[in-house]
Amino acid sequence: MSNDAAVEKQNIPGVKEKKTQERFVYQDDEVIEKPFNWGQFSRLFSYMKPYAKQLLPIVIVMMVLGTITKLTVPYLTSLAIDRAIAPTDGSSPSLTLLYWIAGGILLLYIIQWVAATIRIKYTNIIGQRVIYDLRSDLFKHIQKLSFSFFDKRPAGSVMVRITNDINSLQDLFTNGVVNLLIDCVQLVGIIVILMFINWKLGLAVVLTVPLMFFISTKLRVKIRRAWQDVRMKNSRINSHLNESIQGIRVTQAYTQEEENMKFFDQMNMTSRKSWNRASTMNQAFGPLIEITGGVGSLILFWFGAYLIQEGELTIGLLVAFANYVGNFWDPINRLGQMYNQLLVAMASSERIFEFMDEEPGIADKPGAKPIPTIQGNIKFENVIFEYEKGRQALKGIDLDVQAGQSIALVGHTGSGKSTIINLLSRFYDVTEGKLTIDGYNIRDITIRSLRSQIGIVLQDTFIFSGTIRDNIRFGRLNATDKEVEAAAKAVNAHEFIMKLPGGYETEVEERGNVLSMGQRQLLSFARALLADPRILILDEATASIDTETELKIQDALKVLLEGRTSFMVAHRLSTIRNADNIIVLDHGEIKEQGNHEQLIQKQGIYNGLIEAQFRFL
Ligand SMILES: Nc1ncnc2c1ncn2[C@@H]1O[C@H](COP(=O)(O)OP(=O)(O)OP(=O)(O)O)[C@@H](O)[C@H]1O
Structure with a gap:
């Protein structure tokens, strides 16, 4: 995955609108996708480590088992045709052999089903645990952050990170990673088998892969982004609804209902338009993707028939080939989607880690000791405080309070009343001067x-x-x-x-x-x-x-x-x-x-x- 191809940093059109529609609480939190970044990727996946040893082996075994059984079925089908139904060596058809093969195929399907059930169960367990850990780490950290952190951000944007960004990682961890592995193994397996059956036909089919990949990544991305845009517009509506309901008293008191309605209508309309756009795109591009799949099959049957005439291929093998090719497009499509999912995860994880890396401005000094039972003598000595650099909210406060x-x-x-009490609780640290309680500097306890x-x-x-x-x-x-x-x-x-x-x-x-x-x-x-x-x-x-x-x-x-x-x-x-x-x-x-x-x-x-x-x- 090259980085430049990935730099489809997407500023959804709505984000630009932010300037003109300042009333939104929900800030859409910047970009939706970010380039692939190894450092971040490995940090994200380090969350899987605790479960890797314990649960991943089961998942991998099940995945390999599932893939092998899946890839064996078309081969058995070809045997059924070439050996039991219409034997290529001229012998008479054998119903017993057909039953045996059918029984074998049934058994393979059962194994495949069991393997998939176990695999899904364990991937879900891993995924959910990772998300649980990530969410609690983030929440734990946010709780420690000081007031100055929250001063800079609307509460909505903090909430969006805990909910939306974490949720967008959920899919990656529960399905994405394992599906990625399965798809890669399956693709390689199929290519090897195709080449093994007939390298000429194999090559002809494999040559269509880049086209398929292009279509599945580019066109599907367009469709997916259009739907993302719809979701975002809906989030805005929801956020506005929330604000409207919270502020209903003020709205009614100032008789702003009509104004509010106009504003809501505008948003509602944007959402409708965005839905229409997505739906049109879906209709235009969806069939195109299907058709390209058909082109692959066309090449297969046309060239396959030719090879059969030339005596280089049997009908059974052509049917097996068609089956393998059928299994071929799915992983390619999914890999394209997965790639996009990864870019979305990059953006989400970057925002999550940005919060996690935020140091609490107010923290215990190394070696800080608990203050013994407080008597209540408080002293402000020439305390100066600035919320923002260069703007003094308190200008040299001296105050001696007895217990x-x-x-x-x-x-x-x-005038600074709340600021004084904020300093006393140490929600902020004094910029200059000293604040003591019973003689203890509050920075030292x-x-x-x-x-x-x-x-x-x-x-x-x-x-x-x-x-x-x-x-x-x-x-x-x-x-x-x-x-x-x-x-x-x-x-x-x-x-x-x-x-x-x-x-x-x-x-x-x-x-x-x-x-x-x-x-x-x-x-x-x-x-x-x-x-x-x-x-x-x-x-x-x-x-x-x-x-x-x-x-x-x-x-x-x-x-x-x-x-x-x-x-x-x-x-x-x-x-x-x-x-x-x-x-x-x-x-x-x-x-x-x-x-x-x-x-x-x-x-x-x-x-x-x-x-x-x-x-x-
Ligand atoms: N979080 C903040 N970030 C930046 N400046 C702030 C912040 N909180 C207060 N200020 C500024 O600091 C100064 C003192 O504010 P403070 O809240 O202490 O006043 P106050 O006397 O409690 O006012 P009120 O009676 O209105 O509550 C004001 O100029 C205010 O604009």
Whole structure:
């Protein structure tokens, strides 16, 4: 397989459209095929190694057995004609011999069937195990990658790699590799037999091979790509559907249904056109492929008849020849397809390995030690942080927090509040300066020991599919039912949970739509309380909730914060007022700090923020 022939790097037309249709979530992930690359090929196939010794020998034995039996059948047929039905030596036909040969052929078919069944079973086992390993390796690795990795990519493209790219390798591993071997063995076997029976006729048939190969690779590729294009267009529709359903509230709220419909219609139309194109191509080229197969047979019978007249060939051997030739086109066709499949696999595996080779930006230093039980003294020393080089999100933060203190972070949007909590959990590393917890630089301790002692309650509380109980238990998986309920009671969540149709066993969906904002927040408090972290980070919800829930949340917060160091991105006055230290951020710098009264007296930014809040009320 030459490389240049393989450089059919295919930018499906749709990919170009990406620029004009930025709304797509699904990015079609670049190219579909890539040139053959040995390094990558062997890396991909190293996944087969663990199973090679154990399972491959069975597959190979079955494959050889299947091929031998398959290739023996036409020979036996020729014997049946030339020796039993119309003996070429002039003797009378023999029915007994015919029965024996027929019995032999039947036996060969049975062996062939058994060999194929065993072979398919084992290739499937190998293929599925390889795919399983590949998928888990990729998922395991992606989970370790830091936030900066995800910042750069839409979630859709990460998902496409785990699903589509891995799936596209599935066929290669389950059928492709073994079929490739079978086809090669079969082809060589047939050529040898043909030459052996009659080299002249053999040569005449073999000469048509390049033509067949050309047709099967070139024309079939066109057809296959056209169908690939159809699939891609359909994926876009699906991805858009997903986005539309997720965003249905926004669409309806902004009465964008018609606009959305137009957009969908356009995509739908593109899909239809692409289907029509593929179907036309199928109709045009499909028969052509069949006809070329016929040309081979024509040469065979024309030249074969001539050889029979010349006394160089018997009828039985011509029939055997025709059978062998019939078995000949299939492997050639499949080899052409296999070659294309390999190019697709190259593109998929390149993308998979690109992710696997991505180093987690945030990782334990060699020799990092777990931090002992955290007391909660936190110190930022001249911390500078940049998400992107040259753009400082934090510009020299100095902050000294004592164990047990509650800190409220306030400031305009984009002032750096979330960035501070991101650094504290070590989702990113500081660019300059130092961040210590109980005197330990957080770069020197293990991430696991740090994060397991930090609890985070995010603004958009994530509710997993499962029961309410499961969702609370997510804070500490080994918590007993009693502990789950005690946590819920402590944060005032028990009461509303008991009013739900199934109580703690009520099933909630991914986005927790059956629960109100306040309820979701109480659930997440219970989850955090159960985890019992030494440091608590809280991104407070901005949505206004009724006074009763507000009071419940405040009470819950008191329980939650007790004895812990806490950082809150605070929006509610009630929360801010109770904080021990309020940090006012502005453009990545601390502009003011102190408690509520002190800051009000200062008549500075904080005072302005509070007044603005009151003006709003
Ligand atoms: N993942 C990111 N990649 C690049 N820049 C980012 C990223 N996240 C935040 N920023 C930038 O860093 C600055 C601080 O953002 P940050 O999210 O900390 O603000 P914030 O005070 O929490 O804002 P808000 O109240 O709106 O949540 C902003 O200018 C923002 O654009």
